[in-house]
Amino acid sequence: MTFDLKLYSDQLAQLVAQPSVSCSDPQWDMGNRKVLDLLADWLEARGFQCELLAVPGKSGKHNLIATKGSGAGGLVLSGHSDTVPYDQNRWQSDPFSLTERDGKLYGLGATDMKGFFPAVLAAIDAVADQPLAQPLIVIATADEESSMSGARALMELGRPKARYAVIGEPTELRPVRMHKGIMMESIRVRGASGHSSNPALGKNALETMHGVISELLTYRSELQTRYRNPGFQVDVPTMNLGCIHGGDNPNRICAECELHFDLRALPGMDNDELRAAIYRRLRPIAERSGTDIVLSELFAGVEPFEQDEHSALVKACERLTGHTSEAVAFATEAPFLQSLGMETLxxxxxxxxxxxxxxEFIDIQQLAPAVDILSGLIDRFCIQPDTAASEAPVSDKRN
Incomplete structure (x- = not known):
């Protein structure tokens, strides 16, 4: 089946035209229902049963689960329906009106990641004349760009159920089987104010924070000595001290100081264990200084992700793309789907x-190959799931 660029562009234009920004700032945050309604209409017309599931505690936020076929195996094709905020005055064209220039399609979410869904639809159309032996499931989630509340809600429901899952984040059609996790944390030191002429009149939160920062940097060095993964461009866990606020005047003892930082862990590390270790290291500082030190989450965090390089899904994706699987630094919803028991990539x-x-744009040259890869995955895991799992060795196309 020949790739229909006009149909793809028409569908992407409709998705882009529906704003679906998710953001921790309420002034930016908005719902995603209109995007999911479009997807549900298109998928129902292709024989899928569609469910729109409200995300608990998130007004206007929904997930879509669309299913065709039945069985204990099958394939999930997953994407998020939201986008980040935008700087309209810095766009050369309307971010909500898909525009083609120089072989590229421009629009908010065109590549991250509304552009994945029309490719999925085209792949479904390409194999429409072949019956499914195992289910094909398409999911679209809410809030990936802010809290990942959509993926967390699906994990709590224990859905969807399948054997394999592919998340269509933009990877230039290279299979990604590893990424780092992410934690965003706050450390608040609470001391006591007083006149700066006599330090005994207060407890200086800024001075205590100096000790906190020294301890964090020491811990970072220990982690980077202990953990290393050559699959990543930055092959050690990282910790970034992002912002700090404290005090109000030079002649007042600082009563309160707050630090925000992130920690990106490698596969094999655990966010909860890292957080507990930081808490243990901060407690003696609080006792010595007589201040309160409060560690809290700014964001629920995403665990590191790794899929076994010898798994059937990794082998199939390497064969279909011609690239060996690799690692990326950004986090995705992969750990949530993997936690449901699926091989994930x-x-x-x-x-x-x-x-x-x-x-933001998506390169048109990526689209037809994407459809070929996706239709190949549907064939491998839904139409002919009994195909031998062993795949021929991959010759990586990269020079």
Whole structure:
């Protein structure tokens, strides 16, 4: 079946035209129902049963689960329906009106990641004349760009159930089987104010925070000595001290100081264990200084992700793309789907380099190959699931 660029562009234009920004700032945050309604209409017309599931505690936020076929195996094709906020005055064109220029389709979410869904629809159409021996499930989630509440809600429900899952984040059609986790944390030191002429009149939160920062940097060095993974461009866990606020005047003892930082762990590390270790290291500082030190989450966090390089899904994606699987630094919803018992991998058209910035685009040259890969995955895991799992060795196309 020949790839229909006009149909793809028409569908993507409709998705882009429906704003679905998710953001921790309520002034930006909005629902995603209109995007899911479009997807549900298109999928129902292709024989899928569609469920729209409200995300608990998130007004206007929904997940879509669309299912065709039945069985204990099958394939999930997953994407998120939301986008990041945008700087309209920095766009050369309307971010909500898909625009083609120089072989690229421009629009908010074009690559991250509304552009994945029309490719899925085209892949479904390409194999429509072949019956499914195992189910094909398409899911679209809410709030990936902010809290990942959509994926967390699906994990709590224990759905969807399948054997394999591919998340269509923009990877330039290279299979990704590993990514780092992410924690975003706050440390608040509470001391006591007083006149700066006599330090005994208060407890200086800034001075205590100096000790906190020294301890964090020591811990970072220990983690980077202990953990290393050559599959990543930055092959050690990282910790970034992002912002700090404290005090109000030079002649007052600082009563309160707050630090925000992130920690990106490698596969094999655990966010809860890291958080507990930080808490244990901060407690003696609080006792010595007589201050309160409170560690809290700014964001629920995403665990590190790794899929076995010898798994059937990794082998199939390597064969279909001609690229060996690799690692990326950004986090995805992969750990949530993997926790449901599915072999999971990240693979989609477009480049992460175009995401989260003005004039976001998806390269048209990526689209037909993406459809071929997706239809190949549907064939391998839904139409002919009994195909031998062993795949021929991959010759990586990269030079």
């Amino acid at each position: 990240v693979l989609g058209p477009g480049s992460i380099n175009q995401a989260h910035q003005p004039d």
